[in-house]
Amino acid sequence: MRVRCPVCGLPVEVPDDVMEGEVVEHDCGATLEVRFEGNAVRLVPLDGVADDWGE
Amino acid sequence: MRCGSALVQVAVLHDIVRLEEKLLFNAFLNLGASLRRIYVKSSPIPLFRGGLSADVALQRCLSHTAAIESTFGLEASGIPVINSSFTLNTCLDKAWTASLLAKEGIPQPKxxxxxxxxxxxxxxxxxxxxxxxxxxxxxxxxxxxxxxxxxxxxxxxxxxxxxxxxxxxxxxxxxFVRKPGRDIRVTVVGDEVVAAIYRKSRHWITNTARGGVAEAFKPGDEVVELSLKVREVVGGDVLGVDLFEDPERGYLVNEVNAVPEFKNVQRVTGVDVASAIAKHVVEVAKK
Structure with a gap:
């Protein structure tokens, strides 16, 4: 499916079985997080990676 | 997988879905567990008894704050959370971790x-x-x-x-510990060390997130015993224990991670860490 990038406005291709919370890299350089709104998929700029656990 | 006569209900609390979370979701489904994904950014977390239901929960939030606060919510409903708020809080605070480990005589950098x-x-x-x-x-x-x-x-x-x-x-x-260009990440699940890796780097920071290269490492008795002793002190069922090798003092515990990533551990050791975690989580529900 195609979702609009909130940063550059161009379409972003995401898989039909995408999960809420998945991270998508867009060609414009934006790192985006998948959110669900009802049946709709929305992308928001990723935040909060400074407060993390790691490997 | 059944708990008594019903399917084991596993809640996984998460924010960002990384490779680890996808592997875990699949592992739970392969075990036949009933999986409930709780995406904490859009799910209110009730702080009262009966607000949520599950037999057991696995905490996978990347955000420390979201991990601890949402764990309180599950615990309010009497749901065992892996890891508990005690373990999360302890491991989140380096001074708290150091204090508890020191009380038990576990070797650490000063x-x-x-x-x-x-x-x-x-x-x-x-x-x-x-x-x-x-x-x-x-x-x-x-x-x-x-x-x-x-x-x-x-x-x-x-x-x-x-x-x-x-x-x-x-x-x-x-x-500053003059370690030999590497440290060790030990992955503990339940009361077992399931895998370990070296994280090698020319830089003094060896985290794989900072470019450290993972290499399989077969832990000996000393590493296993030390890692399990750490688990006894901080509690927890899924831990990443980071060790330094000091040329004079031997192994030192540097940090303990209570929501560990494991994609590199799994990749270089071939150990199915996700399945090991999923099996243990389901076992906890059955107890």
Whole structure:
């Protein structure tokens, strides 16, 4: 499916079985997080990676 | 997988879905568990009994704050959470971890907590330069600094003191351990060490998130015993225990991670860490 990038406005291709919370890299350089709104998929700029656990 | 006569209901609390979370979701489904994904950014977390239902929960939030606060919610409903709020809080705070491990005589790098530049300079004169300055919480090596002399220590502390937020007003200062270009990440699930890796780097920070290269490592008895002793102290069912190899003192526990990533562990060791975690989580539900 195609979702609009909130940063550059161009379409972003995401898989039909995408999960809420998945991270998508867009060609414009934006790192985006998948959110669900009802049946709709929305992308928001990723935040909060400074407060993390790691490997 | 059944708990008594019903399917085991597993809740997985998460924010960002990384490779680890996808592997875990699949592992739970392969076990036949009933999986409920709770995306904490859009799911209100009730803080009262009966607000949520599940037989067991696995905490996978990347955000420390979301991990701890949402765990409180599950625990309010009497749901066992892996890991518990006690373990999460302990491992989140490097001073708390160091304190608990020290009480049990577990070897660690020598560390101090300080609240001023004056105190930091006193610590450095005792430890001798270089010293490592860390935030009390955080991982991936973020905001970890090496002060090679007084000038650098002054710069680091003065910069940190001017950052907003109470967390930048306290500093964890640790001796610099001259490790052999690597450290060890031990993955503990339940009362077993399931896998371990070397994290090799020419840089003194060896986190794989900072470019450290993972290599399989077969832990000997000493590493296994030390890692399980750490687990006894901080609690927890899924832990990443980071060890340094000191040329004179042997293994030192550097940090303990309570929501560990494991994609590199799984990739280089071939151990199916996700399945090991999923099996253990389901076992906890059945107890």
């Amino acid at each position: 560390s101090f907590v300080v609240f001023s530049l004056e105190a930091a300079l006193k610590v450095a004169s005792e430890l001798t330069y270089p010293v490592v300055v860390k935030p009390l919480s955080g991982s991936w090596g973020a905001l970890v600094s090496l002060a090679r002399d007084e000038e650098e220590l002054r710069t680091i502390i003065e910069h940190r003191m001017r950052l907003p937020g109470k967390e930048s007003k306290a500093h964890f200062i640790q001796e």
